[in-house]
Amino acid sequence: MVFNARTSSLSRAAVVSFTTLLAAPVLAQDVGGEALEEVVVTGTNIRGAVPIGNPIQTLGAAQIGESGKATVAELLRELPVNFAGGVAQADNNRGGQDTSSAGSNLTGGSGVNLRGLGALSTLVLVDGRRVATSGQFGDFVDVANIPAAAIERIEILQDGASAVYGSDAVGGVVNFILKRNVEGLQTLARIGTLTEGGGDELQASAAWGHGWDSGRVTLGYEYNDRGRVTAADRDLNGDLSSRGGINWPIYTTHVGSAANIFPGTASFNGNVAYTVPQGPGTGLTVAQLTPATGGFGNSSNPWNGWDILPEMKRHSLFLTFDQDITDGIATHGSARYTRRDGNYHTGYVDIYGAVPTTHPAYIAGIGAPNSPNNFSVLVDDILTQRDVQVDSYGADLGVTFDIGGDWQLDVTGSYSREIQNRRSQLERDANIDDFVAGAGGGRVAAPNSVACSLMGLNSSNIASIAAPSAAQRFCAGLNYETFNPYSTEPLSAQVLSQLIGYEDLEFDSWVRQGTVKVDGTVFELPGGPLKLAVGVDYRKEYIDGELEFNYRSIDPVNMPYGATEREVKAAYAEFAVPLVGDRNSLAGMRALDLSLAVRHEDSRGLGDFTSTDPKFGLRYKPIDSLTVRASYGTSFHAPPMRFAYDGPQPVPGGNAIFYANAFYTAPCNTTLVELIQPQVPNASGACPFVGMVVSGGAGPTLQPEEADTWTAGLEFLPESVPGLLLSANYFNMQIDNRLVRITSGALGGILANYFATGTSPYLSNLVFNPDDALVQSLFDDPRFIGLQGPGVTRTPSQVAAIIYATQTNLASLKMDGVDLGASYGFDTGIGEFEVFANGTLLLSYDIQATPGGRYEDRLGKYESTGNPVKLKSRQGVSYRRGAFGVIATINYTDSYECVSGCYLPGATGAPTLNTAPVQIDDWITLDLQFNYNFEGAGGLLSGAGVGLSVLNATNEEPPFVDTGRIVTGNAPESYDAANAIISGRAVALTLTKSF
Template sequence: MSNAKSGPLSRAVAVSFATLLAAPVLAQEVASPPEALEEIVVTGTNIRGAAPIGNPIQTLGAEQIAESGKATVAELLRDLPVNFAGGVAQADNNRGGQDTSSAGSNLTGGSGVNLRGLGALSTLVLVDGRRVATSGQFGDFVDVANIPAAAIERIEILQDGASAVYGSDAVGGVVNFILKRNLEGLQTMARIGTFTEGGGDEFQASAVWGHGWDSGRVVLGYEFNDRARVSASDRDLNGNLSSRGGVNWPIYTTHVGSAANIFAGTTAAFNGNVAYTVPQGPGTGLTVGQLTPATGGFGNSSDPWDGWDILPEMQRHSLFLNFDQDITDRISTHGGVRYTRRDGNYHTGYVDIYGAVPTTNPNYIAGTTNAFSVLVDDVLTQRDVQVDSYGADLGVKFDIGGDWQLDVTGSYSREIQNRKSQLERDANIDDFVAGAGGGIVAAPNSVTCSLMGLNSSNIGSIAAPTAAQSYCAGLNYETFNPYSTEPLSAQVLSQLIGYEDLEFDSWVRQGTVKVDGTVMDLPGGQLKLAVGLDYRKEYIDGQLDFNYRSIDPVHMPYGATEREVKSAYAEFAVPLVGDRNSLPGLRALDLSLAVRHEDSQGLGDFTSTDPKFGLRYKPIDSLTVRASYGTSFHAPPMRFAYNGAQPVPGGNAIFYANSFYTAPCNTTLVELIQPAVPNASGACPFVGMIVSGGAGPTLKPEEADTWTAGLEFLPESVPGLMLSANYFNMQIDNRLVRITSGQLGGILANYFATGTSPYINNLVFNPDDALVQSLFDDPRFIGLQGPGVTRTPNQIAAIIYATQTNLASLKMDGVDLGARYGFDTGLGNFEVFANGTLLLSYELQASPGSRYEDKLGKYESTGNPVKFKSKQGLSFHRGPFAAIATVNYTDSYECVSGCYVPNAAGAPVLNTTPIKIDDWITLDLQFNYTFEGTGGLLSGAGIGLSVLNATNEEPPFIDTGRVVTGNAPESYDAANAIISGRAVALTLTKSF
């Protein structure tokens, strides 16, 4: 791809609006609850009919959702300025590490919300005010991709800590999806869309029916969404980034091709020194003289993105039902059910095999190492994902005198997630054989046995076969010849490629009893109170069926974890000054106080008491000043506390690797693999052991202090103008961090450069043999990962504890600013709007006692926020026609360290000076027409055309060399941009 800059049209529009209106919050901000048929509870308070005091609630109504041009809720929320760092695991980033992708702990390619850039853990997601079951292997986010857009009446967003109202998780804010309950008739929609650069054809349809009667109402709906895959080849995405100023990575890190390489050393590695390449053909009876000497140690290579999807094929069905019914004049009931089934399929490239051909294989080549690599391109591997999402709630309301009301509500939510992947059969954690020095050791894996060339017919030719040889011979495998370029048999392919079938089940039950009403009349209005009790039980477990780490199929359960939480809360709304006692300069003054005590028992007990104070002051009718202070927290996800055995490295596991971890070749801080042979980047490998997964029940909740101050100005002299500003400041202590796969390279590089690290307590170099032996004996130990020979405890040079730790503290502040101005020209109604979030600081203290480091606008694989994100644009309405142009802006930032540049010879070297990552500006267009006053079939019909990223802006280029699955580098930062390109969609609506 070319390194295209932002187009002149989108840049000019963005700069114009940014200059005119500064930077901002959602254009749909409201200071009072939306109109409804009855008093409702707005997000951020437990008191009916009141808006939260001290905080604005930002609302996206059904009309705004439809006008966004987005097909799904996940796509809509991703573009919100306050949702920094893209949320969790967007579907176009399925190759990332275990914390950010469907290939890791996010099993089904779900999408989360990340308010303030604090991570999905710190954003509480509700549906009709009720909690939703968590998603992912760690249960660390709520998957909003399972919420149908057709069911949503509005989305309410509170950008402030709210544990005083909701308890755990409401640190960065709350996103509450309010479902439709007031609808008369039938609303239908059909949408077809596609990406103009190929792939991703999409069809969506919905039908929602509602009916009301004197004592009740009901809404019933269905939504279907089907999207085709987008492959890397559809976007010219490949590993050679040299045309964009990056590195030609396949030359250095993909030493594997359809024809085999033979390495100079005894160990095969993706970046090893290739001695020979094998010629095309059957690969039998070869001699060294028939091999081709490799030039520069590179050998055969391949495109690591070949056969990969950047967007999967995905299909979703959603059903929902909501109802309200009066039982008597003083008793009513309300409830609803919803169900979503989502199925997806990813193409995940080809299996590359690294190994050594033993002398027992009839294709062994005398006179060379026979350490080889080869790409098995006979089969394009795939990953199938599936999720069943359930939700139900039922409540009864009792009018108990005056305006007092008792509300008793129970809810249940469940997510059943499944992922089935095709993977190389490169380990054996289930079978054991006698070791050479006594005892037992892991048996050879299926690939090794396929290479051995032994069976029950020829094992007798070996006078004293080893236990491993006898084990493999008993399998009667067909011999694998890696030197052949001819198609492999189905039998050999089944020996090389296995499966992993992983399922996780999580649910939450919640019951709430709440009483609220007016305590007394004050001169400024009614003093209101809400008190309540809340109980919930959360649960998550899983199971795994696999053969890619065994010979025979294995079933292993994941330990179940559960948590029981009991809460009590109270909230006052105190109007000190109102219409009846207002004074000049004091038109209104309201105070609020909320407090909640939460006690949890289960794996990782905790208690927390959190207050919140709010103030709303109006010196004049057109100006509202707000302020709030409160504490909030979120408990560690239950899987973070669970440290039982899990049989895959993406969960709780202990493993070691020969080629993944490197250090300077002259270091004395760690013992290198000898002989110390530099790779293409000039670094030398050491044997590193990873202890990953949960940290045990010692983890503590994260704790936050937040205060805000803001204003909203609607000048009477300029009708249609609204200006708003909201300053926020927070500090979070006991922040949960872990060493992720994407961070590890930078952490190690910093340690070897300085001799220390903020994560020093998680790093053990040249460990004691007894400590390593204890990890070998741990039930979580799954042995060698990747190429190379097996190791003994005394050969392990480092232990890296990649577990969750209450290590960090975070300080941040910023401003939400917003503006909109609507005016009528006589030709039609125009509205100019702008909204966004400007961060002033984002500082991380990596460990207690260390200094705070500025992370704002600094690229890291874990996703630090950029300084500024905004949406601005212009809408036009005239009769049945409407047009909206929206510019989305993501500020530029920089990679201070951890990115790669090519040296004079083209080899990758880490940057020594900061590299700028350009801003990203896209233009969205939406055109709608309703057939008003038309009879017949067109009555109640409408048509809409949306063009997203109309100027087809490419994401800003960045070369981090960041790879986890395979060795495919990402050429953009998926946390702040998407690669899908221009999308066009046509929508037809019809009401009956």
Template sequence: MFKQRNFGPLSRAAAASFATLIAVPTWAQDVGQGSIEALEEIVVTGTNIRGTAPIGNAIQTVGAEEIAASGKATVAELLRALPVNFAGGVAQADNNRGGQDGSSTGANLTGGSGVNLRGLGALSTLVLVDGRRVATSGQFGDFVDVANIPAAAIERIEILQDGASAVYGSDAVGGVVNFILKRNFEGVQTSARVGTLTEGGGDEFQASIVGGHGWSSGRAVIGYEYNDRARVTAADRDLKGDFSSKGGVNWPLYTNRVGSAANIFQGAASYLNPVAYTVPQGAGTGLTVGQLTPAAGGIGNTSNPWAGWDILPEMQRHSVFVTFDQDLASGITTQGSLRYTRREGNYHTGYVDLVGSVPTTNPNYIAGVTNNFSVLVDDFVTQRDVSVDSFGGDLGVTFDIGGDWKLDVTGSYSREDQKRESQLERDANIDDFLTGAGGGIVSAPNSVTCSLMGLNSSNIGAIAAPTAQQAFCAGLNYETFNPYSTDPLSAQVLNQLIGYENLEFDSWVRQGSIKADGTVIDLPGGPLKLALGVDYRTEHIDGELNFNYRSIAPVQLPYGETERDVKSAFAEFAVPIFGDANSMPGLRALDLSLAVRHEDSQGLGDFTSTDPKFGLRYKPIDSLTFHGSYGTSFHAPPMRFAYDGPQPVPGGNAILYTTGTYTAPCGTTLVEHSAPNGQGVCTFSAMVVSGGAGPVLKPEEADTWTAGLEFLPESVPGLMLSANYFNLQIDNRLVRITSGALGGILANYFATGSSPYASNLLFYPDDALVQSLYNDPRFVGLVGPGTTLQPSQIQAVIYATQTNLASLKMDGLDLGASYGFDTGAGKFEVFASGTLLLSYEIQAAPGARYDDKLGKYESTGNPVKLKTKQGLSYRRGPFSAIATVNYTDSYECVSGCYVPDANGAPVLNTTPVKIDDWITLDLQFNYTFDQTGNGLLSGAGVGLSVLNATNEEPPFIDTGRYVTGNAPESYDAANAVISGRAVALTVTKSF
């Protein structure tokens, strides 16, 4: 039997039990007289055989004590801090404007948090609860939201850092994260935590109560956790978009020419075109050219694009959970769990900025100028309300069927009901159509256009031959919108300019499994064990959409139902060649394993895959273990990737075009573009195909092998060294191009002339292709400022959808070290753990060269070379303390970043720009009172945590990237957070 060396619990918290600890059997503790047979053997993550470690794999374990001592309030915060988990890809810890994955603005409907092992993306990491699948989250159903799992419910988190489709099937390419719920708990434990961010905002309160009881034939645990976090605004962190003080660009001067008082442009209205005049403060009626102010340098009024935005929303969460085990009869045991979370949030999403044209029918039209304007509607801050109801439950029965063989029959169900209610500019009309002048069918004007038109049923008669568009708008009897006024707008006009989008999105998975495992034969080295079984699951996603921001009248339609059924059969052998009974010098232990799983899917996105895995564990001496594995894994395209029905929501399945959103160097021949606007910036008209790619996607397939060691020398008690090498190649690499990543992809393409995503970028498109996109049911027309364009005027087609890259290759090392010693004045432990990547290369197309992306900044989220945690813990009596240093390596932006020229105007970098490393210090202090007495403080404890104690700012980077409106970011949210120093006090009490 393997024995686990005891290290200090605080150091285990900081080092997260080290990235390469070999998994050991987990033996349950007695709960008074309530220990039951089911507790004797527990299946560890990475194997279907109970009571044995997964042979050949590295397992990282974070226990309940480590979670409590980490200073982190939530599971998402804890996992983000692990070196093996890279934040890029989904659900950043802060920055609400961080794109479709990073916030509720786009595909991440409720601001959830995913796990991204090895930097391969959340969709390549399988997340389980007690070994069962969990319903997916987000608009594309491509990640599991760990923010809905309460920390108080968790006994431990097991992280398998290897491909595991041979055991679990689809999705386990980068690894597996398995949340094990509390089952073996006696008594009552309460906890209360208060925290804040010293830079402002983010006040947080969390409280929990957990009770458990065991009896002669069973046990049960029940608990509740509450979390309430206040918002953090962009103003709290001085986000402005003006990076000149950091050596960057003052972006509002070039890309955010919009203010509370209107600008009037020299030519077409655009956030970045030259401004001719600004209008004066006041009612804005009867203005003449002489009353306007010429705009110096063509800049005009600007504004802070981050004004009114949250970087962290206000969020509340209620969670309840129950686990139970019960002997039903001799040899028959049942076990199960239930959990429910309600999470609600409110986001401030800034002000609406309007760019358009005032027609001559508007009584406020100014003769002698273009009347192409921009103005900020700052009468109120728009908001977005989000909520999610998360359900999960499982029920299983275990039968003794002879010898040590057991039969498990288990069913589980998980569901995520997500809602998002947003306030958005009414800048499109996809529902109403008119007969145009030539007899063709055209889209009707949108609500903003009709508000500007100034026509109603009383004055339309003054026009001898009104156009179809004018007649349509007049029939609405809108109140006229005057963009030249700085007076408050009426409620009626605000309702005309700002609409809503309400989206309900439901995802569920139903899973049933039958498995038998036990000893086949006793070998000299120990029992040869076998597990075999079958598994069936159904995955389902649907939704309902209600909106008026892309229509005049409210529109309600289904979001599109998708479903697939997955059948699996699996087997696994654990073969002990040498063990205690037949060991010899140089061969203390030698174990082999073989697992294989066949999985077949029918429904949206059919697939079939058979995946083997081989494992080896070798101990030449008791203190040294070598291990290795080889296997294949796969990830089927998420159903929403394969669904390409219309979804006219931000980040949904839609086809649109923009006239001033995307820019290119004015001298490039890679794309046809507009004339320079006077500031060295050229725009091009782009048609964007967003959302699901359809059934053309292939499953992602991976080959992975690992080799590692663990050394615990008996001659140096308290020392542990571990290392694990991993190497994987993923073919048909699945990626999703989001709107937030497009700016960076285009900038890199124009700077280098190549891109892994070149097949998604089509310049100088054929008119017939563009016309077919105009005729597509997903087409929603012009979005943003500009005039209506014909197909021949579209200069680029960008497929911002899912795609298969040819291949990704990477290898690296997980490293860990710890040394504990007792000085007599207390126990110390020095620890370190980290992940060092040696390569990360992407091949865009079969036969093409591999491009080195390791440590190269791109908005698509390449990993850095090194992430580590190291520090020192101290314990004496009831007091303990720990200091942890978190290190994220420096990296560089080779192309696609911006620097100011001699005049301050933005230009793409021509030499690599270094992005500094990021080093933060976390401090944790704990004091435990007498656990045996009867006084008020008996069983109590208090802890103080200070995260990022030195208040280290994230390294500066200027990518010129915007996500929602022109809001450039001054840091890389994939590798740093802008929250600042966090201080929290936690009090616990056990009864």
């Protein structure tokens, strides 16, 4: 953004620090008789030019510092144009694959989601260069690894830009520009906390720079240490009844420190027959058990021991340099490195299993003769944890050559890499590596470690069984110590090691990019110089992974994830055509500029594609104070390589096929799916069906997303009212072959919506009552890992539904909306004031599930997949007098509704699905920022400043919604983490000092 001299400090502190106006002027203008400096922004390949026809947001280093946010991830979350929260916000680590460090987002990273299209459709750059992707699927760029101290400014292009950048630039582009002009030493120290408990934060940084006649250098370091926030800090316990929701632990956490015993299959929401008394749990009879009232049994707090915000530490180093080699030849480059380590507390392990007759504590008389005792128990002897680590690298080096006139040749290469690691403690509840002889010949999966711990057999007593089965012989050979789930006394270290194992997962992704570009003036037009940029671009992308685990085996197993790579070649050209300028302006036509860009991109590797994308831009000024602009272009997003890769991978959430008996339920009176017979409603009144999940890669059939986007907007700076700026930008886009993946966190809501309405936008991914031959083919697939969770094994004819939780090309998405902005700065004589407001209003967001089908309105409709709300905005007022400044900002997220898939308490308090829309309230928070610069002070105070930030000053709680969203640990959340955060009021003190 550009400002006149009188209002620049005020505007930068207010408007830009709160995400700027959404449609900034992009060319030098005359306002109040004062010349404005030209600003070069993201979105063009031509030096000294700006995108013609596009709105741009710019956040400078000073504005980032005055925002009150410690990290760029926190800052970008607040952008009105960044809908549905991006990827994996810090206080949402329990959810599905993309929203959780328990899923494919291995290290709890944060992405950007412009326009609510998903992180897949937002291109993130550092100094215009691509960055290695993050997560197991390589489907977002982790901005949490970019230090705030290294950033000179953040430039955000709010339009499709594949004509300039190629793949991924569908919703827009976020470009982080690193500092290159620091002179001297800049230091910062920040200490903060959350007033409701936890979340203490310490940040320190130093950036030093020096320039000389032929070059300059900047180097720096940033450290960030944030403490954990536990569920107990926010009084989370799963009981939402005080807010009009469900007391979920009663219905869905049928597990406690003392065991429950079930009449049938044990499950988290099954009917309990008896509870076990406190004590050693040996020699028990049925008479000593306590009958369970209402089938509820013992329960527990499903949030107990969980973090909602992990402990995280980050170290970052960065370097930039520029050096003239000789006349007409110069070099430029940068390097950065971040190491981020985190630790999550992940609660206690709950075990649902069966005590066989061979167990010394077996209780006779429960169920049929010689049938196992089905039980649940909470292993609260050890608090499980998840450690995450990421090493992030980036470097670029370029040489420029002046080749005549203003023509310049630029040759630049860059390299970026992300090495991600996650080590988790998990229940050893499956075995996909060990096999035993099957009853009819062949071989079947061997019992898992928990089952063998319950067997009660070893090499000393196996002889007491006349004809032991292959499974019994297998377990006896392990010589395990017997686990007694009926005991409430502490477990031994040996038993704990048998029950709780580990998963150590590492993914390595990198991208190499090389670009050769030449640009300059072709010839002079009456309106100014016609400029051209042409170039070629080459990049290679790679991602692989490796898993070591024992939670799905007896002995540790090491398995690689198949490596995927892609080679992309591109050629591009861009014209900037000034038809009318200062030299030939007319009344009613002060300026008229056109632009044309085109890029051809060709990819070979996993998922070949070819795309040619044009873009046209127009800027028209009928008078000096009014700028009208428009653009049209096409964009595309190639499927991430891991989306296409469908080779075998050893865990659910990777590429795996499995089925379950207890995880998927439907209304007991449904005719849409075949339920398990006899029907046994769970505590929530729903009945289970055998669901089979195909997760992970979809194969090479995936096609790129293809988008058509056009925009029209204006900026108005009236000469009669200095300091006033009004802007509006209308955008309209249609995306075909839209890439969507059903994640574990979204599946419950998708199924609930389907059974409530009989249809779903994801209908092509849901196959109910499938053909036996189709199911058998999935049983025979090398990705098949069998039964997950409690219950008996099933045959293909008993599988009632196939859920393709894979990536898919949905038919189409149509959306349009308006970015609005206004600011007015004025001097009262007692100080400078500015009022400002900016926001994004969506007018439509319609999804077509299948080609030729009708479009469904999903705007402002709650789904865990993250549909955008209608309006997000930030507005407020700032005041500055001399060295003192204060900014008050109100953040607004519009209300929306849950049409289906939310829960209300029934007459008895039991959960019932809503039959009418449930309103989710709007969320309004207040941020305060106070700054004081010791201008003119001497001694230690020279160059010093102090800032106090109070975010969510009134400590507003997130709007309540009860979706029963249970993914991990059966712990429902009471808010929508895509549109709100639960951390509460945050206070921070920042000290800065320049030397």
